[in-house]
Amino acid sequence: MSLQEFWDYLVLGVMLGSLYAVIAIGYTLVYGVLQLINFAHSEVFMLGAYGSLIVLQLVDPGDNPSALASIGFVALAMAGSALFGGMTAYGLEKVAYRPLRRRGAPRLIFLITAIGASFFLYNLAGKLFGRDPLPLPEMYDNHEVFSVFGAGVNITQLLQFATAVVMMIALDLVVNRTKLGKGIRAVAQDAEVAGLMGVDIDKVISRTFVIGGVLGGVAGFLFANLNQVSYTMGFIPGITAFAAAVVGGIGNIRGAMAGGILIGIVETMTVPLLGDEWRSVSAMVVLILVLMFRPTGILGQRVGRAA
Amino acid sequence: MLNKNIVKLAIPLAVGALALTGCSGDSGSGGDGAYKIAFQGPLSGDNVALGENMQNGIELAIEQANAKGDLDFKLEYVAADDQGLPDKATAAAQKVIDDESVVAVVGPAFSGPTNTSSPLYAEAGLVTVSPSATNPNLTDPKNGFKSFLRGVPNDSMQGAGMATYYAKKLQAKKVYLIDDKTDYGVGLASVAEKGLKDAGIEVVRKAVPQKTPDYSATAKDVVNSKADALIYAGYYQDLAPFAKKLKDAGYKGAGISGDGSNDAKFVELAGDASENWFLTCPCTDATVEAGTKKFAEDYQKKFNRAPGTYSAEAYDITNMIIEQVKGLKGDVQREALRDALAKASYKGLTKTFSFDENGEFKGTDVYLYQVKSGKIEYQGNINELVG
Numbered sequence: 001m002s003l004q005e006f007w008d009y010l011v012l013g014v015m016l017g018s019l020y021a022v023i024a025i026g027y028t029l030v031y032g033v034l035q036l037i038n039f040a041h042s043e044v045f046m047l048g049a050y051g052s053l054i055v056l057q058l059v060d061p062g063d064n065p066s067a068l069a070s071i072g073f074v075a076l077a078m079a080g081s082a083l084f085g086g087m088t089a090y091g092l093e094k095v096a097y098r099p100l101r102r103r104g105a106p107r108l109i110f111l112i113t114a115i116g117a118s119f120f121l122y123n124l125a126g127k128l129f130g131r132d133p134l135p136l137p138e139m140y141d142n143h144e145v146f147s148v149f150g151a152g153v154n155i156t157q158l159l160q161f162a163t164a165v166v167m168m169i170a171l172d173l174v175v176n177r178t179k180l181g182k183g184i185r186a187v188a189q190d191a192e193v194a195g196l197m198g199v200d201i202d203k204v205i206s207r208t209f210v211i212g213g214v215l216g217g218v219a220g221f222l223f224a225n226l227n228q229v230s231y232t233m234g235f236i237p238g239i240t241a242f243a244a245a246v247v248g249g250i251g252n253i254r255g256a257m258a259g260g261i262l263i264g265i266v267e268t269m270t271v272p273l274l275g276d277e278w279r280s281v282s283a284m285v286v287l288i289l290v291l292m293f294r295p296t297g298i299l300g301q302r303v304g305r306a307a
Numbered sequence: 308m309l310n311k312n313i314v315k316l317a318i319p320l321a322v323g324a325l326a327l328t329g330c331s332g333d334s335g336s337g338g339d340g341a342y343k344i345a346f347q348g349p350l351s352g353d354n355v356a357l358g359e360n361m362q363n364g365i366e367l368a369i370e371q372a373n374a375k376g377d378l379d380f381k382l383e384y385v386a387a388d389d390q391g392l393p394d395k396a397t398a399a400a401q402k403v404i405d406d407e408s409v410v411a412v413v414g415p416a417f418s419g420p421t422n423t424s425s426p427l428y429a430e431a432g433l434v435t436v437s438p439s440a441t442n443p444n445l446t447d448p449k450n451g452f453k454s455f456l457r458g459v460p461n462d463s464m465q466g467a468g469m470a471t472y473y474a475k476k477l478q479a480k481k482v483y484l485i486d487d488k489t490d491y492g493v494g495l496a497s498v499a500e501k502g503l504k505d506a507g508i509e510v511v512r513k514a515v516p517q518k519t520p521d522y523s524a525t526a527k528d529v530v531n532s533k534a535d536a537l538i539y540a541g542y543y544q545d546l547a548p549f550a551k552k553l554k555d556a557g558y559k560g561a562g563i564s565g566d567g568s569n570d571a572k573f574v575e576l577a578g579d580a581s582e583n584w585f586l587t588c589p590c591t592d593a594t595v596e597a598g599t600k601k602f603a604e605d606y607q608k609k610f611n612r613a614p615g616t617y618s619a620e621a622y623d624i625t626n627m628i629i630e631q632v633k634g635l636k637g638d639v640q641r642e643a644l645r646d647a648l649a650k651a652s653y654k655g656l657t658k659t660f661s662f663d664e665n666g667e668f669k670g671t672d673v674y675l676y677q678v679k680s681g682k683i684e685y686q687g688n689i690n691e692l693v694g
Binding site: 005008009012013015016126131132133134135138142152154156157223226227228230232236237240267268271272275276277279 | 351352353355356488513514515516518519520521522523524525527528531544547548552555557572575576577578
């Protein structure tokens with residue numbers, strides 16, 4: 001691999017990794033406050049992509065929209081995906097998890113419910129939207145904008161990376177600087193005591209789900225923009241992002257970002273070095289290695305103590 | 308050769324007939340004099356468009372045969388959805404086998420599912436005639452797929468066709484060859500690789516599994532390899548995002564893919580990125596060839612869209628089956644129909660269907676298509692194009 005190729009793949013890896021990071025945050029947030037792996041998060045991601053598709057079909061960008069219109073279409077699509085993702089996550093919490101929590105169900109039941117909800121949602125999506133993949137309408141003319149170390153970056157990639165970074169920074173600020181963030185951290189640290197101190201636990205949990213859902217939904221849009229929309233699209237990125245969350249230290253937001261980007265780079269670098277068929281293998285090798293030497297993950301601490 | 312096979316088949320047949328005399332003894336016809344023709348292929352899942360193309364062709368043939376009024380039995384259609392996946396195929400096949408009024412199966416559509424479900428069909432003696440499963444190994448006599456007949460030239464022809472086209476017409480120096488790790492993709496790629504190497508072309512062979520989440524890195528790898536041509540052996544669902552990424556990565560060389568991508572869906576999903584892609588297929592374009600014009604019109608009328616890849620072939624095969632069912636004059640046993648079809652020769656709209664002693668299609672024609680201004684345009688027979 002020449003130096004130039006190294007930079008090319010590194011840039012691609014960071015782009016892909018930033019998407020994994022945004023999905024991973026959804027897992028980590030929920031785990032942080034509930035100690036629950038929300039396996040239905042990959043379906044939140046998938047439905048987010050459908051949300052943007054529905055919005056774009058309603059407004060129909062047509063051929064060659066102007067630059068200003070392009071920005072509008074992207075913003076609308078993003079809003080659609082955020083709405084769908086947020087609503088799905090909110091509904092999941094309300095229907096699938098809250099009743100169990102009220103009855104004090106054991107942890108294992110939550111896990112099974114999560115997997116059940118995931119199957120239900122993706123089959124429902126297949127039924128509703130059809131089982132054929134669908135393209136996201138083109139919202140802008142994709143061309144190269146600038147280069148990093150000689151590696152060209154086009155609009156789609158820039159959009160993907162910039163959105164991910166902005167969302168991650170915003171989330172970090174919310175969790176560390178706002179009252180809601182304080183609530184999230186309090187519930188994460190000790191839900192019972194937080195409740196005694198006057199924190200409305202249900203509200204905090206529900207909002208945590210919505211935040212994770214919005215991020216997941218937008219990631220779904222970005223992913224669909226680079227690939228296509230299909231009802232099965234959630235599974236592989238979902239599992240990879242889950243691995244990224246564990247690598248970074250599940251329950252830790254900055255850890256999820258670091259883990260996501262690390263996994264993205266490893267996967268992308270695998271392609272020229274070993275070939276595409278090894279990309280998931282090498283991602284999981286990283287997971288195993290990290291867990292062997294640092295079972296809590298790279299930054300292994302819970303949300304409550306991360307700040 | 309044929310005679311020997313008949314003797315081999317006759318023994319278990321006779322034994323089977325004796326064993327069945329006590330029971331109803333009828334594995335073929337349904338109670339109400341209706342015979343069913345089944346289709347096994349993807350009717351849901353990722354490559355559903357390919358399955359629907361064939362399903363429509365079969366339904367049209369059955370409808371027309373029933374409407375003609377010269378049959379003393381009724382024909383019905385049964386769908387068996389295998390999603391194009393090997394692990395769903397045995398269940399789909401079992402469903403068809405258990406329905407006693409099914410006398411023949413069109414399909415399985417894909418090579419992987421054919422591989423897993425053919426032993427079941429062989430055991431049941433239920434004939435399957437595939438319009439589209441093209442992996443060369445399927446007709447290997449070692450498999451014992453006694454009920455499998457192939458109604459299409461296999462991938463040796465298609466892969467060789469791609470290789471010839473690149474070598475002679477485009478004069479490629481270095482070809483980047485990708486398979487998608489399915490039975491179909493690996494089979495096609497292996498034949499193409501051999502053809503290219505024989506023609507003295509340098510080949511970079513890679514495997515990119517289906518559903519890879521991001522094709523950017525692979526596209527970059529193609530560009531960095533400095534290959535001037537690319538062959539993708541796989542299905543449209545994966546080729547479409549890959550083609551987009553290739554365009555983004557600035558790939559300027561030629562691209563060619565096989566019948567798994569030869570569907571309008573590919574163009575719809577990939578948009579501009581599909582422009583100029585070559586697609587090969589052992590199938591003809593029903594809307595262009597003179598023999599299938601009438602069929603294309605009927606199809607358009609019934610389904611409100613143009614026939615797709617293998618629609619006309621599936622239609623022909625169904626008619627071939629119907630002709631043989633008629634020939635058996637009211638006493639349709641599964642094994643008897645299988646033997647009759649294996650020996651039969653039928654001149655369909657698209658081509659003449661006949662099989663060698665292993666159930667392999669006799670014939671080698673492969674056709675070339677190219678995406679031009681958002682449409683898949685028929686170019687003609689590859690052998691004639693390279694001259």
